[in-house]
Each structure stands twice: as C-alpha cells, then as structure tokens.
Amino acid sequence: MDGVAGRSSHQRPTVLVTNDDGIDAPGLRALVRALVSADRYRVRVCAPDSEKSAVSHSITWRHPIAVKQVDVSGAEAFAVSGTPADCTSLGISNAIFSSVPDLVLSGINKGSNCGYHTVYSGTVAGAREAFFNGVPSVSMSYDCIAFEDYTLAAEACLPIIGAILDKIRNHSYPNGSFLNVDLPTDIANHKGYKLTEQGRSFFVMGWRLVSSETQGGQMLSTMTMDKDVAELPDMDASTMSAEHRLFKREVRKSLVDDNDMDHQSLQEGYITVTPLGGLSPAEKEFQAFFKDWLPSLSARPCSSAL
Structure with missing residues (x-):
C-alpha cells in the first residue's frame, strides 16, 4: 500500500472524503467536521456537486467533468460533476491535490448499505474505486430516519478511522479488501463494533x-x-x-435472510464492519454445476444452424 506513487509524506495523515449524496449533504459535512475537530488529519474533500445515490460504480468516460473549488471549513474541497467513483479517482490521481491520500472515506451515507444493496451503492463504489487503485478505504452509512443529526454517527467512526491510519503508518494494514461500515439508527446507544459478512438482504x-x-x-x-x-x-x-x-x-x-450477518447485526444495534473485495465469485456449488454443464454444450447444435 505504501508503494503507491505520490503518497502523502506529511506528518499528519491525509484523508480524502467523498460520498454519493453530494458535497452539501449533512453526512459528509458532519464527517468532515469531526475529522477537522480531531486535529489529527489533513482533510480533503472531492465529492459530487449533486446527489448521485444508487449510481453504483458508474464512471464518466466520454465527456470531461467539471471541477469547482468550494468552501468547506478546515478542508481543501472540490465539487465534481461526476459520479462517486469519478470523485475518488480524481481525488487520488494527483490531478487536483498534491499527493495521494493515506485513506479514502466515502460517506456518511443517508441510509444503510447492507447485503446486495452494496452493489447499487455509490457510497460503497467511492471506497471500492480507491481499493482498486491500492489506497485503503472505508464506506460509511447511517441507518437514519428522516433528517437525523449525523454528529454522533461521525464521532462513532473516529476510533476505527484512527486505528486504520495507525496500522497504515506502521505498514501493517492489509491491502486485500476495503471496509463497509454501517451505523445503527440508535447510534447514541450502539453496542460497539462487530465484524460481519455481507449478507443477501x-x-x-x-x-x-x-x-x-x-x-x-x-x-x-x-x-x-x-x-x-x-x-x-x-x-x-x-x-x-x-x-x-x-x-x-x-x-x-x-427480502432478508435470518442468517444475514450485516443486516441482522445492524438491526440489533451494532456498528457493523464488513470487509469487501472487488470480485464477486460464485459459491462453490454453482462453480461445480457449471463445470459439469459447460462441456455438454459442445454436443448441442448451434442455434443459428437450426
């Protein structure tokens, strides 16, 4: 991870914040305020200029995107006309910032992102894009109701952010996954962090x-x-x-499977921490089925010959 070209050499670790709710979203602003108030990090923001929820991992390919510097107290910030994945890619590219961040944070999203919903999530994609490029990352979502105050949610994220950055500084943070964190509705009375697996909700x-x-x-x-x-x-x-x-x-x-660890644990009041990867391999039983099925196709006539 520390071999990424242009990685920040500042004494304070550099954190890049993005999201899919837009740069003015209360979740992002609360997270930035918490990071700035901690007085431990150099904070940057590169986020969509408008809401980009549920855009998944889409990227802007054929057309240029507009970038505008905006005022976010305590941070160097840019609003981008692209998707969350665009924002992360731009933010870690050395194109608008002077160095690669030590950690990318995507969120805090309005609403949870458990199970299959991570596929649709622009918030998760913001973290996944960093992971694709060798930069440690975390997506964060709050299972909030209506217009909740995100202050406590942001503060609840600080211990894990600090712990990750300590591991990065010690060259002991693993580079094979990124983290998806979901915060329960009653964040003031959460039951602590719980390691979970992605379910099928x-x-x-x-x-x-x-x-x-x-x-x-x-x-x-x-x-x-x-x-x-x-x-x-x-x-x-x-x-x-x-x-x-x-x-x-x-x-x-x-549709919720009772064995879904992430969704069920979130509903029980835990802050769920779910390692995710970039691949979506099928389960072994389906691999076995298609291994037996595929050779049989050679015995079938081509449909165009029928």
Whole structure:
C-alpha cells in the first residue's frame, strides 16, 4: 500500500472524503467536521456537486467533468460533476491535490448499505474505486430516519478511522479488501463494533405509473425532479400516450435472510464492519454445476444452424 506513487509524506495523515449524496449533504459535512475537530488529519474533500445515490460504480468516460473549488471549513474541497467513483479517482490521481491520500472515506451515507444493496451503492463504489487503485478505504452509512443529526454517527467512526491510519503508518494494514461500515439508527446507544459478512438482504422493487404537472405542453418532472410527481395507483397505462407515461420505482417488499450477518447485526444495534473485495465469485456449488454443464454444450447444435 505504501508503494503507491505520490503518497502523502506529511506528518499528519491525509484523508480524502467523498460520498454519493453530494458535497452539501449533512453526512459528509458532519464527517468532515469531526475529522477537522480531531486535529489529527489533513482533510480533503472531492465529492459530487449533486446527489448521485444508487449510481453504483458508474464512471464518466466520454465527456470531461467539471471541477469547482468550494468552501468547506478546515478542508481543501472540490465539487465534481461526476459520479462517486469519478470523485475518488480524481481525488487520488494527483490531478487536483498534491499527493495521494493515506485513506479514502466515502460517506456518511443517508441510509444503510447492507447485503446486495452494496452493489447499487455509490457510497460503497467511492471506497471500492480507491481499493482498486491500492489506497485503503472505508464506506460509511447511517441507518437514519428522516433528517437525523449525523454528529454522533461521525464521532462513532473516529476510533476505527484512527486505528486504520495507525496500522497504515506502521505498514501493517492489509491491502486485500476495503471496509463497509454501517451505523445503527440508535447510534447514541450502539453496542460497539462487530465484524460481519455481507449478507443477501435486498429490496424487491416495482414500478408505479405516475402523472406529471405540465406547463406550456412540456413535462416538468424527470427522474431528478420528482417533487411535481403525484402517484396514481389506479391509472391504466394503456389509456395514456406512450410519449407521456412516467414510471417511478417503489419498494414492494424486503427480502432478508435470518442468517444475514450485516443486516441482522445492524438491526440489533451494532456498528457493523464488513470487509469487501472487488470480485464477486460464485459459491462453490454453482462453480461445480457449471463445470459439469459447460462441456455438454459442445454436443448441442448451434442455434443459428437450426
């Protein structure tokens, strides 16, 4: 890890903060305040200029992204028009900062990121991108309700951040994974840290037909402007113009395995700490199935010959 070119040589460790809720999100601001108040770190921020929730690990490829320096007290900060993965990549690249950070922190996200939800999460992707590039990282999410104060959540993250940086300084921090941390709703009375494994919790999503306010014949509502959208559960899609139909995602049900360590432990009040990697290998039983199945394909005629 310490062989990464351009790694910070400052006496104080350098921490880069990003997120997917946007640079003005209360979770990010609370985390930055906690880091600055600790007076132990050099703090940088490179985060999306607007909300980029659930964009997963998407990156901007074909077009340039805009970067603007912004005022974040105690930190050197930039708002970026790209995704969380873009922000991390840019922040560790030496393009806008003078050195590579010692640690990347992504969060604190509004809402938990357990189980399969880590695949959708831009917050997790912000940490994963650092991991891909050999920089230690942690994604952090708070299972909050409505508009919670993130101050206690941020303070609860400081011990693990400090411990990681101590290990990095001693050249003893492992480089084979990154950490996904979830903070329970009742953070003031949490039960401590608990090492967990990624489970299979998942929201089954559906689609609801919605209407849109119009003005001058133009539709005002888009995927990013849903304040003007009203749900119409009984609308018949066949009676609406195909050009003007809008559909909005909704949660139909939650699938949670009782053996899911991360989700279950979070609900029990623990701060869950889940090591994640960059690969998603299938379980051994499925590897065995396809090992037997694949050779049989050679005996089948090609579909184009049928």
